[in-house]
Amino acid sequence: MMPLRETLNQFTKDSRFVLVVLLLSLPLGYLVNQIGPQPLPLRPLPADQALVQNLGASSLPQDLSPTKIDIDWAMLELESGKALFVDARESSFFDLGHIPGAVNLPRSTFQQDYDKFQQRVPKDRLLIVYCSESSCVDSSVVAKALSRLGYSNVQIYQGGWEEWEAAELPREP
């Protein structure tokens, strides 16, 4: 058995040491971060701005509130064939079913996938971005990121895949 008093004394001393290390780790972490390969700003960037980091978004558009459209409008755009639907869900969900002709551009792999996307899709193409359901935020983040990268005609289909599927509208596969 350890003597209780000495043990508690030692534990208190160790805890003080840990507290000092904890406090020192803040400036140390900041310094190391600043000399690291991808330094973080002290305040986090908005999600869409973080997505376009290192992707050459040089002239940022002022208005970053893409138009939101409902299911009827989305269906009309699908029928007209002018719009390209962009599915911001993870690829595993995209593979299970998506709006016909949609391309998959998940938020999580945006930085890797964007290069291929921009080679295929002209900047003036009408893009309609959606994600899983009305409360998901990935469609908004991806739509704003695309606007920042120069896509001039980006809309958000707010109801998302859940609403589309429930309405039994065309799907792939």
Next chain:
Amino acid sequence: MTPKARILFLIIGALRLLLAGIFGWAGIAKLITPQTFSEGVAAFQIFPSATINIIAMAVPALEIVAATLLLSPWWHRQGSLICVALSTAFIALFVWAGVHGISVSCSCFGSFAGVTSAQIGILRGAALLASSAFLYLHHLRSTVSAKG
């Protein structure tokens, strides 16, 4: 040294190396991809947004310091106590995520880890906590015995 003491000595040495390796690797991986870790911290939806990047900077530094202390001949006891504190915090975060049904990509090893379920996160944290607590109690007992 008795055979039992020798086995304990080897176990303690192996645990120190293992924990130093895990925490050191986790810290370095997070330093390499700080944005990924910052998003991982934000995914828990518990911290105010103004503090997320500060946490994302401090935690890797703390993990690397803990790993270094664990390997040092003088401060390994304190190093193991830092590991106890970190593991406890990780478990608490994953319990929070599990209770609130949040699916998290903890980015515990920077970009080298995928999405982690709350259960796996808790189990991993519990294994780290058990190991570091065992190590700390062993070193604490040795120190108190030597003094007294």
